[in-house]
Amino acid sequence: MLDQKTTARDAELFEAIELFFYAFRAFTARPDEILAERGLARLHHRILYFVARRPGQRVSDLLATLGVSKQALHAPLKQLVEVGLVLVEADASDGRARCLSLTAEGAELEARLSQTQRELLARVFAGQGAAAELAWRQVMQELAGTPDEHEPE
Known part of the structure; x- marks a missing residue:
């Protein structure tokens, strides 16, 4: 139910937020x-995805791409290394x-994960x-920032 101060435009924007949530x-x-x-988990997928797109990148570059701290990346990256x-x-x-680079098994898993998303899109x-x-x-480019901000170098 809309409160008295919620405009029709606010209601449309709330709907857009919900659609974004359900789509994601x-x-x-x-x-x-x-x-x-x-x-x-999902952070593992993000790591696999961006390492696959940019093999040989430095850990510092992956940190910047993902926008996470060293502490947030450490455990999942270590786990991905440990499981080969x-x-x-x-x-x-x-x-x-x-x-960083993917092993053959890592590349296979990343391809399987991304294939489901490519097929959906x-x-x-x-x-x-x-x-x-x-x-x-x-x-999506507008939401993500400038169009070339997230492009590989």
Whole structure:
């Protein structure tokens, strides 16, 4: 129920917030199930995803991409290394820095997780058409920040 001070526009924005929540829940549901089978969680998926997209990146770059602290990344990254999904190697140009890549098993898991999301997006985009996909991308870029802020270098 709307209170007296809630405008029609506020109601539309509340609905948009709810749609965003339900869409994200649908987008992450299958990957979350796959991860849970291995005792992993959504942050593990984010790590696998971005390491797969940028193999050889430094841990510091992954921290910046994910926007998490060293403390928040430490345990899940350590777990991924321990179960043989991620490799950590010294950077060839700076032995103090650590670079990340996926093992074959890590790449296989990441591909399986992302495939479920690619299939969902492909189905939705095909049903809505190119103009709707473009509009969605523009909205997502605006929500994420500047369009090239999150692009790989």
